[in-house]
Amino acid sequence: MPNQSIFHNSNQFLYSDATNTYTSPETIAPPTQDASVNGLSYMASASNTGSLGILGGTIIVSLQLSNPAASGRRLYITSFEGSIDISLSVLSSFSGTSAIVSGGSLSLPAAVTARNLRLGxxxxxVVTARSSISAVSGGTTFMTxxxxxxxxxxxxxxxxxxxxxxxxxxTVSGSLSILGSLSTYASITWWEAAV
Known part of the structure; x- marks a missing residue:
């Protein structure tokens, strides 16, 4: 039996006429949902906080996901998240940026644990996740x-x-021109599938 959507009719820009049977319902879910159900959806995060002196300065955090050669999986990025928080600032000007870089290397990296988003x-x-309190060097910046x-x-x-x-x-970077306290946070969410 055809199901006529109450939101779309043949006179509108988008029209759909689906046959929805009991044995093969027409239900579509994004691949991220399937990845989560199968325990293949992950998140990693890092942060950096600092008190800046009278001359101000910059607080940076970089979070890198490396997919090892011959891992047998591809990473599908679903989101980049972060924040810049000012706890204390005295008549200071602020600037902040985020950059997404392909490749590159981190200075003095620290290991970060990738958390599975299917609790339990x-x-x-397969990712090697690392963080640094400096910007990535090298690589290709493709979004700022x-x-x-x-x-x-x-x-x-x-x-x-x-x-x-x-x-x-x-990379998330925040700068103050004068005395202040600043925090930066970076997080990446992704899912994995076999090559």
């Missing part, structure tokens, strides 16, 4: 955004793919 799942990510002191979320529903042997880095 023991399936580990100005930031205000607030949270942000950049959604890319599986449209950024990190193949085997490649890396992606999110």
């Amino acid at each position: 799942s023991s399936t580990a990510s 955004y100005p930031l205000q002191p607030a949270s942000f979320r950049l959604e890319y529903p599986s449209s950024i793919i990190v193949p085997e042997g490649q890396a992606v880095t999110l």
Whole structure:
């Protein structure tokens, strides 16, 4: 039996006429949902906080996901998130940016644990996640955004793919011109699938 959607009819821009049977319902879910159900959806995050002196300065955090060569999986980035928080500022000007970089290397990296978003799942990510309190060097910057002191979320529903042997880095940077306390936070959410 055809199901006529109450929101779309043949006179509108988008028209649909679906046959929805009991044995094969026409239900569509994004691949991220399937990845979550199967324990293949992950998140990693890092932060940096500092008190800036009379001359101000910059607080940076970089978060890098590296997909090892021959891992057998591709990474599908679903979102980049972060924030810049000012706890204390005395008549200071502010500037903030986020940059997404393909490849590159981190100075003095620290290991970050990738968390499975299916709570209770023991399936580990193939990713090597690392953070640094300095900007990534080298690589190719393919997106840069100005930031205000607030949270942000950049959604890319599986449209950024990190193949085997490649890396992606999110850098969040905040600067004050005079005395203040500043925090930066970076987070990446992704899911994995076999090559």
